[in-house]
């Protein structure tokens with residue numbers, strides 16, 4: 001249920017109403033857009049409660065019901081597109097957010113070299129894995145906290161926004177000291193305990209779609225983070241498992257406009273994991289931007305073949321630069 005407050009309602013009045021609802025045992029969230037304040041009651045309300053009675057609460061002008069199950073991830077309450085701004089780099093606004101970097105942080109020199117290439121090509125976000133979710137326990141698992149120290153320094157040197165995946169609560173707590181965005185990988189999209197724990201962080205959460213997840217499940221996973229108190233979630237389409245085995249995953253391009261239709265959250269695409277094949281990364285990056293993605297995440301390396309992980313889908317600096325020029329021109333057609 002959404003309480004639309006009267007136009008002249010002040011923030012102290014809205015806060016008082018929100019606190020009153022909270023003291024009634026309800027989970028109430030406040031939102032102000034275009035000079036209008038609304039309060040969403042997101043906890044399930046007992047069917048026997050007369051919801052019309054809420055209309056007589058102070059400052060309430062109208063009551064709306066949610067039409068979507070994902071109350072905070074949808075558009076019923078947050079009607080305006082979310083623009084996330086981190087140190088002047090935006091996701092969800094007019095500019096195309098480009099998140100690039102190695103699959104894994106391998107050593108200090110590697111991440112510094114790659115950070116310089118991201119910057120030179122006009123990217124504003126530096127990715128790099130420090131905790132790697134590898135299929136085999138015998139494969140490179142990442143440098144852990146040392147990797148975080150390296151990416152923090154490399155990002156700072158080039159004024160980039162650092163992005164690192166975390167796989168559990170303890171890693172989130174450590175990574176929050178070093179990077180600006182916490183990534184939740186496909187394998188953890190429905191790790192509800194972890195999703196709930198992300199509510200306390202200031203950092204936006206880059207949530208990747210599970211290989212098996214429907215749009216509904218993906219948006220409800222985002223809802224776990226939002227309802228736990230972190231309003232900044234970025235949705236990432238990274239390919240799903242289908243019967244096609246030629247590609248590593250099938251990048252679901254339709255997910256991009258669908259999620260844009262259903263949610264106010266920014267939507268980006270990862271053509272690297274989405275295809276698993278180097279030659280397909282640029283074509284699918286272009287397609288994702290044409291389909292309306294707010295950004296792309298790509299794996300790059302100066303020596304792609306010798307990357308410690310995901311070598312076969314990692315692109316070199318030159319192709320990355322070319323890709324950047326192409327996607328920027330596609331972006332300008334999409335937004336204009």
Ligand code: PEP
Nearest residue numbers: 129185186187208238273
């Ligand atoms: C990654 O981005 O490094 C990653 C492991 O991706 P995903 O969770 O989409 O497999």
Ligand code: MN
Nearest residue numbers: 103299309310
């Ligand atoms: Mn990877």
